Amino acid sequence: MSDALDPVTLEVFRNQLESAAEEMGQVLIRGAYSPNVKERRDCSTALFGREGRMVAQAEHIPVHLGAMPEAVDAVVERDPRPGDAFALNDPFAGGTHLPDVTIVSPLAPRGEILGYAVSRAHHADVGGSTPGSMPAGAREIHQEGLRIPPIRLVREGERDEDLFSLLLANVRGPEERRADLRAQLAANERAERRLDELLDEHGASRVREGFDAVIDYSRERIEGEIDALPDGVYEATDVLEGDGVTDEDVEVHATATVDGSEIEVDFAGTAAQVDGNLNAPPSVARSAVYFVVRCLTDPEIPPNAGCYEPVTVSAPEGCLLNPRPPAAVVGGNVETSQRVTDVVFLALAGAAPERVPAQGQGTMNNLTIGARDGSFTYYETVGGGAGGRAGGDGADGVQVGMTNTLNTPVEALESAYPLCVERYALRPDSGGAGAHRGGLGLERRVRVEAEATVSLLTERRRHPPRGVDGGEPGARGENLIDGEVVAPKTTVDVAPGTVVAVRTPGGGGHGDPDARDPDLRERDRRDGKVTDDR
Numbered sequence: 001m002s003d004a005l006d007p008v009t010l011e012v013f014r015n016q017l018e019s020a021a022e023e024m025g026q027v028l029i030r031g032a033y034s035p036n037v038k039e040r041r042d043c044s045t046a047l048f049g050r051e052g053r054m055v056a057q058a059e060h061i062p063v064h065l066g067a068m069p070e071a072v073d074a075v076v077e078r079d080p081r082p083g084d085a086f087a088l089n090d091p092f093a094g095g096t097h098l099p100d101v102t103i104v105s106p107l108a109p110r111g112e113i114l115g116y117a118v119s120r121a122h123h124a125d126v127g128g129s130t131p132g133s134m135p136a137g138a139r140e141i142h143q144e145g146l147r148i149p150p151i152r153l154v155r156e157g158e159r160d161e162d163l164f165s166l167l168l169a170n171v172r173g174p175e176e177r178r179a180d181l182r183a184q185l186a187a188n189e190r191a192e193r194r195l196d197e198l199l200d201e202h203g204a205s206r207v208r209e210g211f212d213a214v215i216d217y218s219r220e221r222i223e224g225e226i227d228a229l230p231d232g233v234y235e236a237t238d239v240l241e242g243d244g245v246t247d248e249d250v251e252v253h254a255t256a257t258v259d260g261s262e263i264e265v266d267f268a269g270t271a272a273q274v275d276g277n278l279n280a281p282p283s284v285a286r287s288a289v290y291f292v293v294r295c296l297t298d299p300e301i302p303p304n305a306g307c308y309e310p311v312t313v314s315a316p317e318g319c320l321l322n323p324r325p326p327a328a329v330v331g332g333n334v335e336t337s338q339r340v341t342d343v344v345f346l347a348l349a350g351a352a353p354e355r356v357p358a359q360g361q362g363t364m365n366n367l368t369i370g371a372r373d374g375s376f377t378y379y380e381t382v383g384g385g386a387g388g389r390a391g392g393d394g395a396d397g398v399q400v401g402m403t404n405t406l407n408t409p410v411e412a413l414e415s416a417y418p419l420c421v422e423r424y425a426l427r428p429d430s431g432g433a434g435a436h437r438g439g440l441g442l443e444r445r446v447r448v449e450a451e452a453t454v455s456l457l458t459e460r461r462r463h464p465p466r467g468v469d470g471g472e473p474g475a476r477g478e479n480l481i482d483g484e485v486v487a488p489k490t491t492v493d494v495a496p497g498t499v500v501a502v503r504t505p506g507g508g509g510h511g512d513p514d515a516r517d518p519d520l521r522e523r524d525r526r527d528g529k530v531t532d533d534r
Contacts (some may be wrong), residue, residue, distance in 0.1 A: 013210040025187070043122065081156060085156070089101045098141070101184070102118060109205070124173065125170070140355045233349040237251060241459055241488055244276035258348075289344055336401075366380075369454050371449055380444075392436055420449060454494050457489050480499075481501075482499055
């Protein structure tokens with residue numbers, strides 16, 4: 001541990017930083033207008049030091065947080081000044097996919113830049129060829145929406161209204177987008193206020209020491225956890241079910257090397273970048289690897305740059321996880337990230353089999369419904385089953401892997417959009433059988449009451465989530481429009497009265513089903529989780 005702060009002061013300071021990051025998130029959520037942010041909480045906030053290293057984060061969306069350092073690096077290259085705020089979403093310049101708009105603000109409450117506040121939110125529309133900016137058949141990034149390199153949205157405390165107007169002229173639902181951007185700016189401003197209070201309490205020199213100390217502390221703890229894993233080279237492969245242009249499986253391959261207190265994950269052997277939108281920038285692959293390492297070590301270690309410094313991630317240029325522009329990428333952030341998570345878990349199961357669960361649903365089940373006139377855009381990721389674990393069953397109807405959002409409550413959805421939820425329920429028999437069962441998937445059935453465009457980006461419709469140690473796979477998912485099964489990735493215009501149903505995958509089972517406790521079997525039947533005796 002760093003000698004800069006004694007243990008008690010370090011713990012106090014760490015909690016103050018994390019509290020500031022969490023408060024940023026609350027300001028963003030409460031200030032936003034879109035149900036996607038204020039209800040689903042599809043957003044993330046974090047604090048960074050002057051050198052661009054994360055010092056604290058709110059416990060929000062894993063795929064957002066692990067990719068934030070690239071956004072800060074991209075802004076630092078543009079000579080930020082006190083009072084500035086930069087907006088960006090370009091996946092090839094610090095972003096992940098275009099709907100995730102990031103605001104980066106230098107923190108300089110007393111004139112000197114001491115760090116950066118970062119807020120990232122999934123905006124329900126950022127332009128492009130379809131409402132919701134999630135077109136299933138996109139072949140280039142220009143079809144997916146407005147591409148924003150790091151630009152000064154606020155310059156020395158003054159918002160650039162002309163730039164605001166330019167951005168909002170290229171999106172659907174501009175007033176909602178304006179409100180969400182203002183909420184992000186307000187979140188970053190709250191961070192500067194909290195940093196000013198820390199300066200009053202500790203002084204500038206002590207604050208800078210504290211930033212380094214919390215990072216050093218996390219790095220030392222994560223290195224100890226990694227060092228306890230057996231050294232070795234571990235490999236795994238899995239596939240994505242088509243890229244939205246073709247139905248051919250797309251391979252993701254990972255080689256994880258554990259060497260002392262370090263882990264290296266190399267994605268050589270992964271498929272070349274595809275014509276469709278499943279390409280993912282390297283920041284997304286890094287986020288997935290960081291998430292897995294956090295899951296396999298001690299989750300109580302403070303989440304900051306120190307957790308990631310012992311982990312190296314590489315992918316060949318031109319492959320699925322390091323594409324060349326102008327590759328389409330909107331599905332990479334939401335779906336490819338999930339498969340990368342699955343593959344890295346599979347690989348590192350060789351090093352820590354008791355810590356790796358059976359596969360969860362492995363998809364975000366992205367459902368977007370919007371009007372081409374811009375009058376509404378609804379976006380949802382639908383939960384499913386988590387994988388069974390060595391110590392218990394998988395959870396039912398939850399988000400797994402790289403997302404951590406809530407659902408949109410039925411009441412909020414129906415009051416905000418011309419939509420009616422006809423069914424929202426767990427899917428009996430969808431969890432894989434095992435000594436510890438996989439969690440159940442969900443069915444969400446929505447009637448569209450206006451002319452609209454529906455886009456679906458989903459996975460695990462062909463290859464079910466795997467069980468482990470004798471456990472059975474979870475049920476595959478299924479998408480239906482007016483009762484007819486449609487492709488896992490599709491965009492289609494629909495008439496009023498159309499019913500869209502998303503049936504999500506269940507989690508895989510863990511252990512021999514015959515070893516399941518009889519009392520648990522009886523409970524499963526009583527609770528309606530199973531309709532047979534598996």
